[in-house]
Amino acid sequence: MAAENSFSTDAIRAGYNSEDHFHAVNPPIYQTASFDLGDIDRTRRLWTGAEGGGIYSRVGNPTGAVLEERFAKLEGGKAAVALSSGMAAMTYTLLLLGQGGGNIVSGSSLYGAAMLALIKFLPKYGITTKFVEDRNNPAAYEALIDENTKAVYLESVSNPNAELYDIDAIAEVAHKHNVPVVVDNTVATPYLYRPFEHGADITVYSATKEINGHGNTIAGLVVEKGGFDYDEKKFPQFYEKEWKMRDLKDVPRSAVEFLPGAPVIASLKIFYTEFLGGALGSFESFLVLQGLSTLSVRLDKKNETAKKIVEFLESREEVEFVRHPYAKGSPYKALADRDFPKGPGALISFGFKGNREQEGIFIKSLKNFSYHVNIGDVRSLITNPPENTHTELEPKYHKLADIPKNLIRLSIGLEDAEDLIEDLKQAFEKAFA
């Protein structure tokens, strides 16, 4: 048997056979709304899933299929679906798990729109959220789980504070109550953190960030580990026989039969992209594949640079505190050492000691950091979360998520550390002149 390839090799090669694509070295961009079906027998095979291939790009396309297969391999999952944004990945997954109503038990330090989706959007569909205040304590998750809990949700590296959690222990309590664990692994990526090896059942991603890594497209991914035993009473959606999922003999099938081990991905592909749209376009899929091929080298450099930036920030009197697992006294250092052997990534937050006017001068004076809302770019980025990425949240949620008014977030890019440090230095000096 051939040896298993490493992560970096799979990031370049998995899920693609050039012979199936006119020997093109790069996965081609299938820029077409629909596909010739060939003949009526092939049509039948395509619609029943007996044969893979394009039908209509609202529900998927062959460029996206390469990304899905490659990413499922990298994550160590059974199957994946590529969607048009990270928010689609999150909301589709939770709408599906919460179908018919129920609650989500969620970590309380999340990306702003994700948090607001839980607070304001999902309740409109009968899905409420109980936020875990003591989010580092697995018992606090268990205390909120009840018979209507449909998922436990959290970010593996939280945005913006880079908090880490003992997901093994949280998954253990969730599984005790037969609740699947959904992890947003956007900041870490499967290169730095392996959610399925720590008990997660489903991962969701904004591939807009490190996965693509170049700040040039919006994309999302959902991956299912496979093997979670969905209780039929609690999750009837995976057991309903559907004509739309029928086999070649016209026998209706359920999601667990259509894609054994991956009923979530089956349902997202067959129903959600069909009715809500949102399959990732072929050009965007190509860009994500392109970015993904250099993920490991990008993150290796970013981990190194982030360490230096953390040390620099700690040396500055203009800085009230630094939040990163490698910051002095961080409560997350032990978890980083245990679960993030390559490093915990390049998201750093800090408290700015000056007033709002000085904060404005500081941000405006930077030349090597772009001021915007994104993270995980080749460029280094800076933002002020309370007025930006988390601005939609009421003050009580800022308090819950630990986002003080003076919080600044950095996403470290691929520039050299010395250039970034010099830039931060001169900006501090201007702001405090």
Ligand SMILES: Cc1ncc(COP(=O)(O)O)c(C=O)c1O
């Ligand atoms: C951790 C995290 N998850 C999800 C999202 C949403 O992703 P997208 O912007 O691709 O919809 C973001 C976006 O900033 C994020 O930071």
